[in-house]
Amino acid sequence: MSSKQEKPDHVDTLSFPQVTDLNRPFWEGCADGRLFLQFCEKCMKFQWYPRPLCIRCGRANLQWKESLGRGIVYSFTIVRFPVQTYRNPVYFKSEFPYAVGLVELEEKVRIYARITECNLSELRIGMRVDLTFVKLTDALSFPAFRPASDK
C-alpha cells in the first residue's frame, strides 16, 4: 500500500517538525508507512489535521484510525521557485519544480501533500491518487501521493 523513496539530499538543512503528544501517533505511523487520522466516535467522522478536540462536537478522546490511503486531487499547484531564496533550505534546490496537492481522502478529509511519481503535465483535478511516503531520515517520513495504480 505504501512505499518509501530514496533518501533525498541535504535533509540536514531542513527544520524538522516538532513531535508532540498530540501528533505523535501521526508521525510514528508515517515512520511505519501508515497514515493515521483522528476519528470521533460520537460524530462518526474523521478530521485532519490533528487537533485536541473533535472539530464538530468538541469531544476529547479522539481515536486514531488508519486511512485507506486512497483519494482524489481536489486541487494542486506546481511550485517552481523558492519563496525567499536567502532563507530557503538547500534541500529544495533539487526539488523544484514539485507538485503539492490538496488531496481529498475517502475518509472525507483533505490533506496537503506532495504528488510524486508523476509527470507534472499529467496532473489533473479529480485524478485518483494512492498514498505513498517520502523518507527523510529513518525516524521521519511524510505522506505523499502518486497516481492511482488501478486504471
Next chain:
Amino acid sequence: QYGTTVEQIGKIAVEQRKNALRNPLAYMKKELTIDDYLSSKLISDPIKLLDCCLPVNQGLGLVIANPKMAKRITDKPVYLVRFEERDAYYHGDIMTPDITYTGIADASRAIFQGEKKMSIRDMDFAQIYDDYCIAVIMQLEDLGFCEKGKGGEFVETHSVAFDGDLPVNTGGGQLSSGQPGLAGGFVPVVEAVMQLRREGGNRQVRNAKKGCVTGIGGLAYGRNVMMTSVGVLSSSNEDINR
C-alpha cells in the same frame, strides 16, 4: 470548477495597470498588455509572475476621529458606515468545503442583505485587496457584483478601470501600485478615502460618494483566506449604521 479563463484573470492585471499609470505614487510606470501577462513566467502553477502583487516600501496613514471631531479638522470627512469581519470561514462541510468562497461572501451578505438598506449596486467603486488577480475575481463574486463562478465573465464584459462600469483598485492596487508588506491592507483603504475626498487626481471616479473596501489575509488549512473583512466608506454621514 467554473471555466474562468487566463485571459479574464489577466484583464484584472491589465486594467489595474491602466489605473496605476494615473497614480503618481504607483510603483509601475509602464503599460501592461494582455500578451505581457500571458507570457509572464509561472511561479506556482497557475499563478504567474504578473498575477502577483509587488513588494514595495511605502508608508500609508489615516487620521481617525469621531464624526464631530472629524468635522473640525477637515471639510471632507469620510465615514465608515458598514464593517463586517469573518475569520476562518468555510463554505459547506467543515472538512470538505468549497474553497472558491471566502469569508467576504458572508461579510458581504451581512452588509448588503441585512436590514439597513444598502445595495452592492450603490457602490461607486470597489477597492479590493489584490495580492493576486484571482483574489480580485473571487471577491467580486463574494461581494455580490455577480454570482459565484461568474467573476471571469463579469471582468470580461465590464471595465474595471477608474472610469469603467465598476471602478476597481483605482490607484492600481497592490498589483501595480505596490504592496508595502503587512501594511498592504491600507492600500485599498487609503485609495477609497482619497477618492471620497475627491483627491483622486486624473484617476478620480466621477461622483464617487460611497464605495466598498476589502481586506484579506492568511490561509486557513484546507480553506480559503483566513481573515476577511468588508467595509463601506461614504462621504456622507447619512448612511451611518445606527
